[in-house]
Amino acid sequence: MPNAHSHAFQRGLRGRAERSGEDAEGDDFWGWREAMYALANGLEPDSMERVSRAAYQEMTAAGYGAVGEFHYVHHRPDGSPYEDRNAMAKAMVRAASAAGLKVVLLPAAYARAGPGRPPEPRQRRFCDPSAEAFLARVEELRAWAGTQGVSVGLAAHSTRAVPADWLEAIAAYSEEHGLVRHVHAAEQPRELDEVRAEHGCSPIELLERTGFLGPLASVVHAIHVNPRDIELIRASGATVVSCPTTEGNLGDGHPPLLRFRDAGVPLAIGSDSQVRIDPFEEARELETLARREGLTRRALLAASGDLWADLCRAGARSLGIETAGEIEIDPQHPDLRGIEREDLPRALVTCASAGVVRT
Numbered sequence: 001m002p003n004a005h006s007h008a009f010q011r012g013l014r015g016r017a018e019r020s021g022e023d024a025e026g027d028d029f030w031g032w033r034e035a036m037y038a039l040a041n042g043l044e045p046d047s048m049e050r051v052s053r054a055a056y057q058e059m060t061a062a063g064y065g066a067v068g069e070f071h072y073v074h075h076r077p078d079g080s081p082y083e084d085r086n087a088m089a090k091a092m093v094r095a096a097s098a099a100g101l102k103v104v105l106l107p108a109a110y111a112r113a114g115p116g117r118p119p120e121p122r123q124r125r126f127c128d129p130s131a132e133a134f135l136a137r138v139e140e141l142r143a144w145a146g147t148q149g150v151s152v153g154l155a156a157h158s159t160r161a162v163p164a165d166w167l168e169a170i171a172a173y174s175e176e177h178g179l180v181r182h183v184h185a186a187e188q189p190r191e192l193d194e195v196r197a198e199h200g201c202s203p204i205e206l207l208e209r210t211g212f213l214g215p216l217a218s219v220v221h222a223i224h225v226n227p228r229d230i231e232l233i234r235a236s237g238a239t240v241v242s243c244p245t246t247e248g249n250l251g252d253g254h255p256p257l258l259r260f261r262d263a264g265v266p267l268a269i270g271s272d273s274q275v276r277i278d279p280f281e282e283a284r285e286l287e288t289l290a291r292r293e294g295l296t297r298r299a300l301l302a303a304s305g306d307l308w309a310d311l312c313r314a315g316a317r318s319l320g321i322e323t324a325g326e327i328e329i330d331p332q333h334p335d336l337r338g339i340e341r342e343d344l345p346r347a348l349v350t351c352a353s354a355g356v357v358r359t
Contacts, residue, residue, distance in 0.1 A: 001279040001308070002315030002324040003059055003067040004241045005182070005220050005270025008052035008092060012039050014275060029188050029250045037122040041077045048073065049091035056099035058277045062354035065324030066102040066316075068270070070155055070182060070220070072110050072126045074137070079124025086141045093150055104319040106182050107141060108155040109134045109170060111162045115198035126157070131169040138173070153180035153320060156212070158187075159203040160194045167210035171217075180216050180320040182241070183207065186229065187221040187252055204229035213238050218318040220270070222260075223253045230256070234263040239318045244285030246272035257290035261303050266314035280356070283311055283349040306345045328358045 013035055020031040043051070052069075059067060069092055075081050084090070089105055096103035110126040113119055119127045128134040138154050145152045156162045156170050167183075174181040185203040186192065195203045204225055207213045213236035220241045222233065233240065242255055250273070260267060269282040276282075287307060290299035301307045316323055329336070331344065333356040339347045348356075 001064050001312055001327075002268065002319055002321070003064040003271050003279070004218065004239075004268040004315045004318040005243055005272050006055070006059075006067045006069050007071075007273060008055040008067075008069060008095070009040065009043060009048060009073060010036060010272075011055040011058075011274035011277075012051050013273060017273075027251075029252060030190070032250055040073050041122055041125065043073060043088075045082070045087045045091040048088050049095045052092045052095035053098050055274050055277065056096050056101045056103075058274075059271065060099050060101050061357065062278050062280075063327045063357040064101065064271075064277075064279055065327070066104065066319060066321055067096065068104045068106050068153070068182065068319045069096075070106045070108055072108040072155075072157055074107070075125040075127075077125050079119075079127065085137050086144065089141055090144070093145075093148065102151075102321070102324065104151040104153055104180070104321065105141065105145065106153045106155045106180075107134075107138055108157045108182075109162050109166055110157040111166055114160045115194050131162075131166040134166075135169065135173055151320065153182065155182040158184040158191065159206050160191050164199065164206065164210050167207065167212045171210060171212040171214070174216055175211075175214070178216070180218065180318065181212065182218045182220060182318075183212060184220045185222060186219070186224045187247075189224055192224055202226065202229055204232050208232045208236065216320075218268070220272075221247065221252065221255070223247065223255045225256065227259070230259055230263050230265065234265050239266045239268055239314055241268045241270050241315075241318055242282075242286060243270045243272035244282050244289060245276040245278075246270075248285070249273065249275045254289045254293070256293070257286060257300060258294045261290070261300055266317060267300075267311065268315040268318045269311055278354040279311075280348060280352045280354055283307060284352075286311075287349055301346060301349055307349045308345060329356045330358045 017035040215237035217238040222240045304310045335352045
């Protein structure tokens with residue numbers, strides 16, 4: 001399984017981030033974000049490598065074969081660049097190599113706290129001064145990665161953290177070089193309000209307007225979308241990357257999975273904040289959320305017959321790779337023992353866990 005959306009360092013938030021939910025002012029995504037900032041600003045290349053290695057080793061053991069690392073912790077905590085501007089990204093490549101995991105680096109552009117709001121001090125290490133400076137850093141990373149056999153795409157952090165002209169520049173660079181591009185969009189109602197106030201449209205409409213949507217694009221989350229948004233995603237050929245365990249943990253909501261199914265929108269999965277690292281659990285969450293949404297058992301699995309394979313294909317497409325490799329599962333594991341061979345593809349997304357992975 002390809003893990004199409006990861007912030008490896010956020011594995012360090014397990015348990016710790018739950019404290020924010022105990023406070024009435026921190027009981028949502030925005031409260032959780034404060035804990036994330038505190039963790040991110042304590043990281044240097046060595047500690048980034050350690051926490052990433054822990055996450056990547058867990059991914060390999062759980063059945064992921066490749067990871068799209070949506071990477072936005074680039075600079076020193078004061079916002080100044082390291083002597084090597086890609087020191088943090090290179091630390092994650094070392095971590096992935098040690099874990100035996102194929103990594104696709106997705107350096108993310110970050111410009112501001114939100115529409116009309118400059119970056120806050122705690123966000124400075126995420127930011128570049130301009131789209132041109134960001135793309136120059138991507139060029140340097142690509143030149144190095146080419147000598148290491150490492151794939152590189154690129155990302156815009158979100159439709160609220162970068163202005164429209166940055167989205168246009170990133171999309172144009174992606175098209176010119178044939179690189180995949182990712183973006184967080186339509187994850188939170190407040191995000192929709194901010195984007196509409198600035199641009200007069202939804203986040204998905206903004207992505208379409210700026211040329212960001214397209215076959216090379218992946219929209220991460222796409223939870224709070226309307227029928228027009230879904231049609232724009234479908235028509236563009238973009239992939240939606242859903243991260244059910246993270247979205248549930250953060251109280252984000254859930255995407256309209258049956259409408260994506262009916263529209264033929266490709267769905268991939270990601271472990272995102274690493275609250276759980278288990279592709280079987282992500283796949284099962286997708287299926288059961290879709291069943292709850294429609295009060296039906298004819299959901300994603302019934303439509304495809306092999307939801308695991310569909311998620312693998314969409315994840316590879318999202319990352320611009322052919323395959324994430326293969327795993328061997330243990331049919332005698334308690335999760336699968338006694339299941340007929342012809343039913344194993346269905347069982348993988350309804351009954352199994354990472355414990356079934358043998359190699």
